[in-house]
Amino acid sequence: PALLVERDGxxxxxxxxxxxxxxxxxxxxICRLADAWDATDxxxxxxxxxxxxxxxxxxxxxxxxKLVTRSLK
Numbered sequence: 001p002a003l004l005v006e007r008d009g010x011x012x013x014x015x016x017x018x019x020x021x022x023x024x025x026x027x028x029x030i031c032r033l034a035d036a037w038d039a040t041d042x043x044x045x046x047x048x049x050x051x052x053x054x055x056x057x058x059x060x061x062x063x064x065x066k067l068v069t070r071s072l073k
Contacts (some may be wrong), residue, residue: 001028002028003017003029003033003036004054005033010044010045012049012050013049013052014033014053016053016064018054019057022059023054023058024059024060026067031071
């Protein structure tokens with residue numbers, strides 16, 4: 001999956017997992033991040049959320065090829 005979710009007690013770690021794209025945001029990751037934030041926000045047992053990226057890269061930003069529709073003339 002584009003986002004890994006791990007819980008250790010009161011700490012949830014969200015790991016962006018698209019190393020081939022330097023963890024750039026695509027529609028799947030954006031939806032999974034939104035779901036994860038909603039879930040952690042609703043859970044009173046969560047005290048800390050860590051957002052990180054896999055393979056030594058945090059996030060290259062938006063994956064424009066996946067988020068922007070191009071019209072060809």
